[in-house]
Amino acid sequence: MSEGSAFEPGREPAASAAPSPVAAARAVPRHVAIVMDGNGRWANRRGLPRLAGHRAGAQALERVVRCAAELGIEVLTVYGFSTENWRRPATEVRGIMHILVEFLRLKTRDLVREGVRLRYVGDVSALPAAARAELERSVRATAQGRRLTLVLALNYGGRWEIVDAARRLAARAARGELRPEEIDEALFGRELATGEFPPPDLIVRPGGELRLSNFLLWGAAYSEIVATDTLWPDFDGDTLRWAVAEFGRRERRFGGLPGR
Ligand code: IPE
Ligand code: IPE
Ligand code: MG
Numbered sequence: 128m129s130e131g132s133a134f135e136p137g138r139e140p141a142a143s144a145a146p147s148p149v150a151a152a153r154a155v156p157r158h159v160a161i162v163m164d165g166n167g168r169w170a171n172r173r174g175l176p177r178l179a180g181h182r183a184g185a186q187a188l189e190r191v192v193r194c195a196a197e198l199g200i201e202v203l204t205v206y207g208f209s210t211e212n213w214r215r216p217a218t219e220v221r222g223i224m225h226i227l228v229e230f231l232r233l234k235t236r237d238l239v240r241e242g243v244r245l246r247y248v249g250d251v252s253a254l255p256a257a258a259r260a261e262l263e264r265s266v267r268a269t270a271q272g273r274r275l276t277l278v279l280a281l282n283y284g285g286r287w288e289i290v291d292a293a294r295r296l297a298a299r300a301a302r303g304e305l306r307p308e309e310i311d312e313a314l315f316g317r318e319l320a321t322g323e324f325p326p327p328d329l330i331v332r333p334g335g336e337l338r339l340s341n342f343l344l345w346g347a348a349y350s351e352i353v354a355t356d357t358l359w360p361d362f363d364g365d366t367l368r369w370a371v372a373e374f375g376r377r378e379r380r381f382g383g384l385p386g387r
Pocket of ligand 2: 162163164165206207208209212336338340
């Protein structure tokens with residue numbers, strides 16, 4: 128699954144051609160994950176339909192991807208649609224899927240130009256055929272991108288991801304290919320949908336809520352979390368730089384003692 132992957136979790140990033148001075152000082156997280164929340168409230172406050180908020184959210188994503196690449200972030204994972212978001216009215220779900228298809232159709236060329244490699248995590252088998260087709264096309268078209276990996280979390284849930292990995296490992300065990308005692312955190316982590324990426328160093332939640340909403344549950348074990356009242360459609364490069372600066376002020380201990 129992780130064959131040919133650009134990342135080896137737990138290893139320092141390979142010295143890239145021209146690391147930015149900030150990245151060299153390790154003030155920049157390798158992997159930033161964002162819960163793109165607040166689109167509906169942004170629209171409500173303007174007397175607009177919720178879908179106008181989702182459309183503005185897609186524009187915010189474009190700005191933030193550009194800034195993330197400039198900052199030297201390696202992986203940007205964005206939560207676009209959760210396994211629970213199907214509870215919304217069918218018209219809103221259809222609208223979100225349509226915006227996704229439009230985004231991929233219109234922006235793939237820009238992603239290629241900017242050196243962005245697109246990937247996705249989530250059970251995309253439940254997405255409309257057009258969305259699946261555009262996703263696969265964009266993943267293929269951007270495969271050579273080396274500046275930033277943009278991971279779209281679509282029909283994604285942290286619990287889904289864990290159960291999905293457990294089910295596949297159980298199937299291998301049932302076929303006699305794996306002994307249960309061989310399953311450890313490293314093996315389990317590699318089996319996850321996000322297993323080819325390093326765990327998120329920083330999780331950013333715009334929209335003011337202080338919860339994970341089923342995002343990256345396994346990977347979030349030692350993520351730094353930054354929340355802001357800024358609604359996702361208002362999020363821009365400055366907001367991302369602020370969140371990264373906030374990350375730089377945290378002391379990550381991973382269960383150890385300070386300053387060691
Ligand atoms: C996030 O914005 C986008 C999705 C969940 C698809 P919301 O639509 O949740 O916006 P609020 O939280 O209602 O403002
Ligand atoms: C989380 O936002 C999911 C995405 C942004 C895709 P929600 O709006 O669905 O989260 P809750 O319902 O407020 O927890
Ligand atoms: Mg919300």
